[in-house]
Amino acid sequence: MHCPRCGARLAQAPPTVCAACSYASYVNPRPTGTGIIVEGGRFLAIRRVRDPRAGWWDLPGGFCDAFEHPADAAVREAREELGLSIELGEFVGMYIGTYEFQEESLPVLDCFWLATVAAGELRLDPSEASEHEWFPLADPPQMAFSTMDAALRRVAARLAP
Template sequence: MTTNAAHCPRCGSPLAAHPPTTCGICGYALFVNARPTASLIVLDGPPSQRVRFLALRRAMEPNAGLWETPGGFCDGWEHPREAALREGREELGVTVELGDFVGMYIGGYEFQGELLPVLDCFFLAWLPADRIQIDPGESLEYSWFPLVKAPKMAFSTMDSAIVDACARLTLSTLGH
């Protein structure tokens, strides 16, 4: 399952090759660009003792039933930091406080029969005193897991970001 454009999105002519390609009729250059996302690694406890993160159990495909970090696609022209805050409000029902940027990771997301490239941006975050109210359309439940013993996540980029967040927090705790 890959991104498969058979026709030019501008003029509708058949394309000679899969993207990246150029339409032989109108000259439109077609690329497969990664779609940006913003995700949160929500931590608990005081800064020096944040050893657990919040995970949501996915309610929908792809990878329904697996654990994930809160997050989603950025809207057009939306900065990933703003998307992370929006996703926190939508998925957790609270306004999260954003911390450091963890990193960007290239991954894939199955949507409408295509495997889309994504550029997943992860931020550390924590919750205010508000109570979590997950969106039942997106998540079945939530749980707190140790960063050092995270379960297998729904997407490999989440696994990588959690490992990097754990390393970052371990180094900052040790004073490096």
């Protein structure tokens, strides 16, 4: 590992301080925003086409852009991935997870909201998803990331009759 500021070799993996320039290096979680789009006891899932976890069921969402609030990221990602405008409802929760990228296991802070479709016609971005399906909240498939499984369990418990 090398210092991102001066390029000097680090004595250990972050968190650490560079001996050459005193830059403090951390591995902080990357925030995400995801809408759990619900309708009549069901939720909308998409099948991933990209790694990690290509072929697994996913929820529409993704990483925040610089200085973007996770709620705004959830709305943006639904528009980009599904062509839909969504309205966010109740905050479901934040979950610490991992994301495999460039041979690293990165920490993520996944933020979930209940959501409904506000406008638009569903059209998948083929670079993101190959298909979509409405699944019952009471019986979801295993999702691409464990944080999604946990958030869906919480939503199912909250919305159970």
